[in-house]
Amino acid sequence: MAVQQRMLVRVIITEADIRKTMVDEMKKKTPNGALIKQKMDLTFALRRSEVVKDKPAITQICERWPALFTEQQVCLEFSRVVGKSxxxxxxxxxxxxxxxxxxxxxxxxxxxxxxxxxxxxxxxxxxxxxxxxxxxxxxxxxxxxxxxxxxxxxxxxxxxxxxxxxxxxxxxxxxxxxxxxxxxxxxxxxxxxxxxxxxxxxxxxxxxxxxxxxxxxxxxxxxxxxxxxxxxxxxxxxxxxxxxxxxxxxxxxxxxxxxxx
Incomplete structure (x- = not known):
């Protein structure tokens, strides 16, 4: 059990680091679209857990997941959720x-x-x-x-x-x-x-x-x-x-x- 908990902590830390990287990237004048897509794919489970279970305010989601408020990522997130274009x-x-x-x-x-x-x-x-x-x-x-x-x-x-x-x-x-x-x-x-x-x-x-x-x-x-x-x-x-x-x-x-x- 202790080993599983340590592994879970490492996963959470890793996803948190990835999310921070995306937030920093989105502050650039021209964010790297390929990098954003890769990181959004990797953090999908964390993001869904937040929006479905925690139900944060939209302003909070904008701060934590700014890439989600772009046309490309709206379409990709929809595909991640339901598998359609x-x-x-x-x-x-x-x-x-x-x-x-x-x-x-x-x-x-x-x-x-x-x-x-x-x-x-x-x-x-x-x-x-x-x-x-x-x-x-x-x-x-x-x-x-x-x-x-x-x-x-x-x-x-x-x-x-x-x-x-x-x-x-x-x-x-x-x-x-x-x-x-x-x-x-x-x-x-x-x-x-x-x-x-x-x-x-x-x-x-x-x-x-x-x-x-x-x-x-x-x-x-x-x-x-x-x-x-x-x-x-x-x-x-x-x-x-x-x-x-x-x-x-x-x-x-x-x-x-x-x-x-």
Whole structure:
């Protein structure tokens, strides 16, 4: 028993040293990506134990595991946890279902139909990014979620009062104020921030990238899906990425059946 305890202490010390090396490396202007990946692989068990068992605050995780808040490591951590390629499989499934989803959007009536029609009017060039933006903004509308809590727009990114009470969300920084009627897609935002526990923890290049990163972070950090976007996140998990339970809630099952038509 004493020998096993000494071996365990040596392992813990080694992992602690590796983590410190990564923290120091991430302070550099251009961190060594290969080194970071190697050290993140080696410390996966320690990191999972911390986030799953200890459930530290996001600010504490940022300090201890700064590499985890990069796009590459979010994707790699997702792969470590579930064995899937987050970016590739998310985009492939989204692009596959997008034409049918846009057809479904056009069939909606009343207030839901009007909201979706306004969104579709903004999608003029029909490039891949705009289509993804449209589908990702329209999906929570047809699933009965509250995207207004998840998607936030601001002129002054330092105005933390807009998002300091949001557990999970995406913030769009606009160059000038845009009326709510034109804030539907945000595909031309000057910057996109990812919000966790009321803090901007990462930047993204576009809405689609921000969405799959947020989804990946829920796995990497062992977070609950935000209640106001629960149906949409369940759709990402169960329909797009085919993870977890196969039985779907009625709204998701109905939408999945419509996608198969």
């Amino acid at each position: 987050l970016k590739q499989e998310f985009y492939e499934a989204l692009d596959h279902h997008s034409p049918r989803l846009m057809e479904i959007f056009k069939t909606k009536r009343d207030l839901t139909g009007q909201v979706l029609a306004d969104m579709m009017q903004q999608t003029k060039t029909l490039n891949v990014t705009e289509i993804r933006c449209l589908v990702l903004r329209g999906l929570p509308v047809i699933l009965g979620d509250d995207p207004s809590t998840f998607f936030k727009a601001c002129v002054d990114v330092d105005d933390e009062g807009l998002y300091n009470d949001i557990p999970v969300g995406i913030l769009y920084h606009e160059q000038e104020y845009i009326t709510p009627q034109k804030q539907s897609l945000h595909h031309n935002a000057s910057s996109v921030g990812i919000i966790l526990e009321g803090k901007i923890v990462m930047d993204a290049e576009s809405l689609p990238q921000a969405v799959y990163i947020v989804f990946g972070l829920t796995y990497a950090l062992h977070l609950n899906y935000p209640k106001y976007m629960k149906n949409s996140f369940d759709f990402f998990q169960q329909v797009l990425l085919k993870l977890g339970k196969t039985d779907l809630k009625p709204k998701l099952q109905t939408l999945k059946n419509q996608l198969a038509m």
